[in-house]
Amino acid sequence: MSAAWRAPTRRLRPRVVLGGLALVVVVAALVELSVGAATIDVPQHLRCLAGEATGCAAGERYILLSLRLPRTLVAAVVGCGLAVSGAAMQGLFRNPLADPGLIGVSSGAALGAGVAIALEAGAELLPFGLTLPALAFAGGLAATCLVHRLAQVRGQTSVTSLLLAGIAVSALAGAVIGLLGYIADDQQLRDLSMWLLGGLGGASGDVLLVLVPTVAIACALLWRRARALDALMLGEAEAFHLGVDVERLRRRVVAEVALAVGACVAFTGVIGFVGLVVPHLLRGVVGPRHRLLLPAAGLGGAALLLLADAAARTVLAPAELPVGILTALLGAPVFLSLLARARAAEVA
Amino acid sequence: MTLRADRLRVRVGAATLLDAITLAARPGEVLALIGPSGAGKTTLLRAWSGELRPTAGAVTLAGVPLAAIDPRALARARAVLPQQASLRFPLTALEVVLLGRLPHPSRGESAADLAIAGEALALAEADHLAERLASTLSGGEQQRVQLARAFAQIWEPTPAQAQRVLLLDEPTASLDPGHAARILGRVRRFARATRAAVVVAIHDLNAGARCADRLALLDGGRVVAHGRPAAVLTPARLGRCFGAAFDLFTAADGGFAVHPRLLADETDETYEPWKTP
Amino acid sequence: MPSSLLSSFVLAVGLAAATACGASSTAPAEAAPAEAAADDAPVARPARIVALGGPVTETLFALGAGSRVVGVDLSSLHPEAATRLPRVGYYRQFSAEGVLSLRPDVVIASDQAGPPAALEHLRASGVPVLEIPAADDLNDARANLEAIAAAAGVDAAEALRLRARLERDLEGAQTLLRRARSRPRVLFVYARGPGRLLVGGRGTPMAELIALAGADNAGAAIEGMRPWSAEAVIDAAPEIVLLPSRGLDSVGGEAGLLALPGLAQTPAGRERRIVAIDDLKLLGFGPRIGEGLRELVVGLHPEVAEGPT
Numbered sequence: 001m002s003a004a005w006r007a008p009t010r011r012l013r014p015r016v017v018l019g020g021l022a023l024v025v026v027v028a029a030l031v032e033l034s035v036g037a038a039t040i041d042v043p044q045h046l047r048c049l050a051g052e053a054t055g056c057a058a059g060e061r062y063i064l065l066s067l068r069l070p071r072t073l074v075a076a077v078v079g080c081g082l083a084v085s086g087a088a089m090q091g092l093f094r095n096p097l098a099d100p101g102l103i104g105v106s107s108g109a110a111l112g113a114g115v116a117i118a119l120e121a122g123a124e125l126l127p128f129g130l131t132l133p134a135l136a137f138a139g140g141l142a143a144t145c146l147v148h149r150l151a152q153v154r155g156q157t158s159v160t161s162l163l164l165a166g167i168a169v170s171a172l173a174g175a176v177i178g179l180l181g182y183i184a185d186d187q188q189l190r191d192l193s194m195w196l197l198g199g200l201g202g203a204s205g206d207v208l209l210v211l212v213p214t215v216a217i218a219c220a221l222l223w224r225r226a227r228a229l230d231a232l233m234l235g236e237a238e239a240f241h242l243g244v245d246v247e248r249l250r251r252r253v254v255a256e257v258a259l260a261v262g263a264c265v266a267f268t269g270v271i272g273f274v275g276l277v278v279p280h281l282l283r284g285v286v287g288p289r290h291r292l293l294l295p296a297a298g299l300g301g302a303a304l305l306l307l308a309d310a311a312a313r314t315v316l317a318p319a320e321l322p323v324g325i326l327t328a329l330l331g332a333p334v335f336l337s338l339l340a341r342a343r344a345a346e347v348a
Numbered sequence: 349m350t351l352r353a354d355r356l357r358v359r360v361g362a363a364t365l366l367d368a369i370t371l372a373a374r375p376g377e378v379l380a381l382i383g384p385s386g387a388g389k390t391t392l393l394r395a396w397s398g399e400l401r402p403t404a405g406a407v408t409l410a411g412v413p414l415a416a417i418d419p420r421a422l423a424r425a426r427a428v429l430p431q432q433a434s435l436r437f438p439l440t441a442l443e444v445v446l447l448g449r450l451p452h453p454s455r456g457e458s459a460a461d462l463a464i465a466g467e468a469l470a471l472a473e474a475d476h477l478a479e480r481l482a483s484t485l486s487g488g489e490q491q492r493v494q495l496a497r498a499f500a501q502i503w504e505p506t507p508a509q510a511q512r513v514l515l516l517d518e519p520t521a522s523l524d525p526g527h528a529a530r531i532l533g534r535v536r537r538f539a540r541a542t543r544a545a546v547v548v549a550i551h552d553l554n555a556g557a558r559c560a561d562r563l564a565l566l567d568g569g570r571v572v573a574h575g576r577p578a579a580v581l582t583p584a585r586l587g588r589c590f591g592a593a594f595d596l597f598t599a600a601d602g603g604f605a606v607h608p609r610l611l612a613d614e615t616d617e618t619y620e621p622w623k624t625p
Numbered sequence: 626m627p628s629s630l631l632s633s634f635v636l637a638v639g640l641a642a643a644t645a646c647g648a649s650s651t652a653p654a655e656a657a658p659a660e661a662a663a664d665d666a667p668v669a670r671p672a673r674i675v676a677l678g679g680p681v682t683e684t685l686f687a688l689g690a691g692s693r694v695v696g697v698d699l700s701s702l703h704p705e706a707a708t709r710l711p712r713v714g715y716y717r718q719f720s721a722e723g724v725l726s727l728r729p730d731v732v733i734a735s736d737q738a739g740p741p742a743a744l745e746h747l748r749a750s751g752v753p754v755l756e757i758p759a760a761d762d763l764n765d766a767r768a769n770l771e772a773i774a775a776a777a778g779v780d781a782a783e784a785l786r787l788r789a790r791l792e793r794d795l796e797g798a799q800t801l802l803r804r805a806r807s808r809p810r811v812l813f814v815y816a817r818g819p820g821r822l823l824v825g826g827r828g829t830p831m832a833e834l835i836a837l838a839g840a841d842n843a844g845a846a847i848e849g850m851r852p853w854s855a856e857a858v859i860d861a862a863p864e865i866v867l868l869p870s871r872g873l874d875s876v877g878g879e880a881g882l883l884a885l886p887g888l889a890q891t892p893a894g895r896e897r898r899i900v901a902i903d904d905l906k907l908l909g910f911g912p913r914i915g916e917g918l919r920e921l922v923v924g925l926h927p928e929v930a931e932g933p934t
Contacts, residue, residue: 038726059725062750067722094436185850186823187717187737194718201720202742231450233437237399238430242501243423243451288437318696318723319714 014292017285021299025076028306032072035310037317038063066204074203074211075309075323076302078268079278081215081260083301086275087282087293088222091229092253093159094236096283097339100261100275102166103254107173108143109265110196112136114177117192118184132195133202133210133266140262143169148254157250159236198269198324200309207267218260219298225253226290233288271324273331274301280338350374351396351513351545355405358395358569365391366569369405373545375511378536380560381549382580384590387566389549390431393515396547397428410511423451425509427501431517433494435483441493442478445469448501464503465496471534472496473527487522495519495531502544512544519548520555528552532559554605557581565589581606670778671730677716678735680909681757682707684770685733687787687912690777696727698738703905721746733776735759760910762833763795770912787912794915798922802839805926811835812843812863812893815850816876822885824853824861830908835867838921855887865925866893869904900924 034042040060048056085100093102101107112135150165151157181189228249231239236246261275279297286292305323308330312323356369366388373379373396381389394400395407398414407414414422427448435444445465449456456465469475474492477485482493495516502512516535520528532548536559539546550556556563557577565573565580567589573580583594583606592608599605675696676682682701685694691706698716701707713723716735721743724732732747736756747754755776760766770791774784813825813835825831826847835842843863844853853861866888876882879899888894902924906917923930 036726037720037723059728059750059752062746063722063725066749067725067746096436182852190715191717194715199718201718202740204742227450227455231447233435233439234444234447235430235434237394237397238428238433240399240419241397241423241426241428241430242447243418243420245419283438287443288439289443313720313722316712316714318720318726319699319712320720320723 012285014286017292017296018299021296021303024303025299025306028303028310029072029076032075032306032310033064033068036063036068036313037320040064070205070208071200071203071309072306073208074200074267075305077208077211077215078200078264078271079274079301079303079305080298081219081264081301082271082275082305083278083297084219084222084294085257085260086301087279087290087297088225088229088253088257089275090279091232091290092250093163094232096280097276097335097342100257101170101270101272102163103258104143104147104166104169104173105140105258105261106265106270107170107177108146109136109140109262110270111143111173111176111180112139112266113195113269114180114192115139117195118180118188133207137262137266139173140265141258143173144254144258144262148251156247162250162254194322195269196324197322198271198327199312199320199322200268201320202267211263211267214263215260218256218263219294221256222253222260223294225249225256226294229253229290230288269322269324271305271327273327273335274305277331277334277338278304281334350410351547352408353392353396353405354408356392356395356402356407357404358391358400359403364569366395369569369571371564371571371574373513373547375543375545376539377561378539378546378548378559380556380563380577381547381566382551382553382556382563383566383572385551387589388569389566390517391569392566393428393517393547393549396513397426397515398422409513420451421508423501424506425502425511426513426515427498429491429495429498429514429516429519431521433490435490437483439482440478441469441474441480441482441485441489441496442466444482444493445478445497445500448497448499451501452506461500464500468496468500468503469493471499471538473530488524488527491519491522492527492531499538502542505542512542514538514544514546516546516548518550520550520552528555535559553581553586557606558603578604671776673727673729673731674777675713675724675727675729675732676701676707676734677713677719677724677732677738678757678909679703679905680760680769680911681733681735681773683905683909683911683913684773684787685777688774688777688779689783690779693777695729696724719743725750725752731755731776733757733773761830762910763837763914766910766912766914767791769910791912791915794913794919796915798838798915798918801919801922801929802926804929805839805922806928807926809840809864809898809925810843810862811838811840811865811867811925812858812861812891813867814858814872814888816868816872816882816885822853822858823850824858825850830910831867834907834918834921835925837918838925840865840925853887855885855890858887859890861891863891863893864896865898865900866891867900867902867921867925869908870901871904873899873901 038060040063042064044053045056045061045064047053082100089100089102090096090098113132116132116135147162147165147169148157150168151161153161181192184192228239228244231242231244232246232249239246278300279293282296282300283293286296308326309323312321312326315321351373353369353371356366357364358366369392381392383389391400395402401415409417442465445468446456446461449461449464454461466475469478472492472495474489474496477489477493482490485493498514502514505512519535520532523531532555535546535548538544548556548560560577562575563577563580564571565585572589573585583596586594586606590608594606594608597605597607672693673695674685674690674693676685676694677698679700679702682694682697683703685691686704686707694707694710696711696713697707698719699712699714700716711727713719716738718740719738724747729752732752732754734754734756736758738744744754757769757772758765760769770788771784813831815823815825824844824847826844826849828848829850832842832845843861873882876885879897882899883889883894893899902921903917906913907921
């Protein structure tokens with residue numbers, strides 16, 4: 001009965017996984033900094049910045065420091081936020097194929113962006129560069145609140161009612177976006193469709209100022225839900241038996257995911273599949289426990305979006321592809337293979 | 349220091365699932381809930397776990413209403429084995445058992461937790477499964493792993509809550525007779541040794557009678573009989589509750605068993621709804 | 626086992642990273658503002674020009690500055706030489722780094738170009754950006770021609786020559802129009818594939834063109850470009866249907882267009898009076914507006930073509 005017990009050997013040690021992923025993020029960030037339409041000798045510029053060399057072109061320096069650097073940070077933060085949110089949603093819905101968009105935050109944000117673009121609403125209130133993110137963020141939060149409210153039956157929500165309310169609210173947002181598309185002129189329509197494809201072109205220091213604290217707070221709060229999400233893996237009743245207030249957990253996770261995803265979507269548009277595929281893939285490597293899965297997903301999401309954006313900025317250079325197209329091109333086949341594998345496992 | 353239901357009524361929608369239940373699970377004793385399907389055995393377990401709020405009446409632990417106890421503090425004292433566990437994530441059996449340590453201050457992450465999980469697995473005869481993915485195990489193996497998790501959850505008394513409660517819903521449903529007998533024996537010893545109040549909802553009347561100190565026979569959401577097994581399991585009462593005729597067999601060591609007769613033995617031979625050639 | 630494969634891959638990449646970039650992993654922590662002050666005054670004769678917007682590109686080439694254009698946007702479809710230059714994306718959604726990588730001395734952009742942040746980046750990095758207002762009428766066309774010529778540092782003589790050609794074409798169009806005896810009701814439709822028929826209402830460049838070509842806009846009941854139902858098209862009773870030639874192709878030519886609900890029941894449909902115009906010439910009010918207008922006058926008033934022009 002008292003055999004020597006040790007941690008499961010099937011999985012990699014947490015430090016190894018997180019250290020490895022962190023290195024991947026660093027490499028991906030260096031790739032994102034180094035490639036692009038312009039050819040820049042990055043090490044030379046780093047020496048210039050350190051005061052060890054001179055003669056670096058100001059134009060190149062601008063591209064490196066004011067375009068690529070903020071973009072690198074935004075890509076890392078957004079990838080992290082989306083993947084952590086995805087992992088939390090998959091835990092909350094007890095479904096490894098759940099997506100952060102399920103609670104309506106993306107479609108709500110798209111509606112907010114649509115209002116900003118098609119009606120040029122609030123253009124007088126804020127400089128246009130800020131009106132769109134502000135309206136998109138507000139739209140995402142409002143849609144999530146509505147989903148949560150609709151899902152409540154006698155003060156209780158259930159995963160099924162959340163899912164159905166999410167679908168309904170997303171459909172409603174889609175319909176209103178359609179209406180806005182009808183009102184919009186051709187160019188606004190094109191702007192809207194470009195926004196819906198997602199892109200990191202808007203990255204700047206100001207964006208980071210809003211994005212970093214919001215995503216950091218949301219992710220830190222989600223990290224605190226890790227153990228409760230672990231308990232939820234066994235089932236809702238079982239989580240309660242293990243001391244988890246499931247209703248409160250659901251409310252908090254939904255709010256925190258809305259915060260993180262809302263902020264990301266507001267500045268970058270809808271970037272799909274990162275929140276779905278990254279946690280799902282990493283669960284196979286690090287196991288499903290959220291204390292490890294959430295940070296691993298954050299790092300994995302950052303690395304994926306950095307590399308995807310590096311590709312998006314180079315394949316058509318000097319033009320750039322909306323990065324959402326690339327993540328969808330990469331993510332959809334992965335998703336389908338996961339689905340096929342899940343079905344094969346069910347049949348077996 | 350008892351888990352008690354006092355004139356408990358549970359209604360869900362228009363259906364009254366439990367009514368006028370006054371019943372206690374006492375420290376150091378095993379109470380078995382028996383009765384036909386739909387009698388309310390699982391519902392009573394859910395009310396006693398705190399999962400279902402009473403519509404009327406009260407559920408108390410050591411005199412305190414369950415709803416007034418912090419869920420995590422309650423979880424350190426009360427463990428539940430669900431009838432069926434569904435696991436859609438790739439957790440190993442050991443990880444499942446470690447989740448039982450989640451309510452404790454060490455959060456299932458200390459060496460002590462690991463040791464407890466190992467011993468709990470051994471107690472449930474599942475230690476050889478520790479590294480396997482729980483979702484790939486057979487029904488009986490999964491049930492033993494879940495039982496180990498329940499044991500691990502209340503492995504030691506906590507300073508705040510000396511009383512421990514173990515609620516088991518059909519713990520032997522998927523087990524072969526050998527496993528079932530050994531596990532029920534261990535459950536009984538666990539109750540004796542730890543002074544835990546143990547409640548077992550169980551279909552198998554004889555297994556329930558063997559492991560329990562007292563039986564409560566439920567029918568239609570009410571307790572129809574309650575007491576020592578030999579007093580509750582009379583063929584006449586069982587016949588009324590289950591709609592079949594029962595025989596009582598007595599063993600040399602004083603033990604006994606009840607068995608229903610097959611329907612065809614009865615006068616019902618004319619009942620032939622199917623088509624005959 | 627796939628998970629162990631993946632994890633060893635992760636490890637391998639991690640190790641490679643550790644060795645490859647140990648020294649340079651300390652990335653600069655914050656973006657320093659650009660040193661070069663934003664200065665919108667373009668250099669006298671820029672050697673490298675990036676054009677954002679079809680009419681801008683067209684004007685530059687017409688001014689003989691095409692050899693100095695080093696990059697264009699996706700809407701720059703004329704002249705043919707422009708389409709072989711590096712593309713920096715659609716002008717409403719261009720990439721700042723893409724433009725900067727072409728090392729332009731000046732960026733001449735439609736005022737519809739964006740996103741605003743990308744324009745800000747260009748200015749902040751010290752590249753002068755000249756925004757050309759969207760042209761809605763002939764005066765805009767003339768003013769933009771001047772502005773683009775100045776920004777590109779084109780010889781005054783060259784600019785005058787282009788301006789003179791524009792005025793000559795416009796004069797030619799006016800001369801033709803004086804001979805016109807009809808004032809048809811014209812409906813501008815923008816057919817983007819079957820089932821999506823946009824109509825040009827008030828306040829659109831098409832409405833302005835129809836007026837300049839001596840005709841009435843049958844779509845004047847609405848404002849802007851709007852999808853119309855078959856009923857509304859019949860009710861508007863246009864005598865001529867006007868559409869961009871590329872739009873005509875997308876619905877399958879004249880036959881395809883007349884098969885669309887409503888159009889066949891209009892006077893234009895019954896008499897098969899469909900006029901396709903080169904939208905690149907006309908819709909941006911660029912340097913070929915005069916030429917386009919002459920063709921439009923002939924198209925809307927066939928009677929003027931009878932005599933010598």
